[in-house]
Amino acid sequence: MDIKELLGKTMVSFNGGVGCSEIIFTTTDGEKYKFYHSQECCEQVRVEDICGEMSDLVGSPITQAEENSSGEDPPGVTQEHQDTSFTWTFYRFATAKGQVVIRWYGESNGYYSTSVGFKQVS
Numbered sequence: 227m228d229i230k231e232l233l234g235k236t237m238v239s240f241n242g243g244v245g246c247s248e249i250i251f252t253t254t255d256g257e258k259y260k261f262y263h264s265q266e267c268c269e270q271v272r273v274e275d276i277c278g279e280m281s282d283l284v285g286s287p288i289t290q291a292e293e294n295s296s297g298e299d300p301p302g303v304t305q306e307h308q309d310t311s312f313t314w315t316f317y318r319f320a321t322a323k324g325q326v327v328i329r330w331y332g333e334s335n336g337y338y339s340t341s342v343g344f345k346q347v348s
Contacts, residue, residue: 315329317330
């Protein structure tokens with residue numbers, strides 16, 4: 227599912243935050259959208275940081291919904307990489323109230339995915 231599906235939708239709540247392995251958004255229409263990682267064996271994926279106030283995404287339509295991934299450390303971030311493979315995934319959201327960037331970090335031994343999934347769950 228493409229993250230742009232959230233454009234124009236208004237959130238009423240969210241569950242999850244830094245250190246979590248999933249975040250769930252609920253819309254005014256009662257729809258739920260889940261950001262997650264399907265855990266396998268030898269990898270770990272979690273929300274590493276949130277820049278901005280998640281409450282800015284509630285009560286106002288989403289005007290920006292973008293996803294970017296990188297295998298390089300972002301500027302100003304030094305992460306001690308324990309495994310051979312890692313991925314940073316950034317989700318950028320905006321409403322009239324403000325912008326939020328959710329930064330996910332995934333690491334593995336190189337044989338397992340470190341991607342973040344996105345799907346509608348209801």
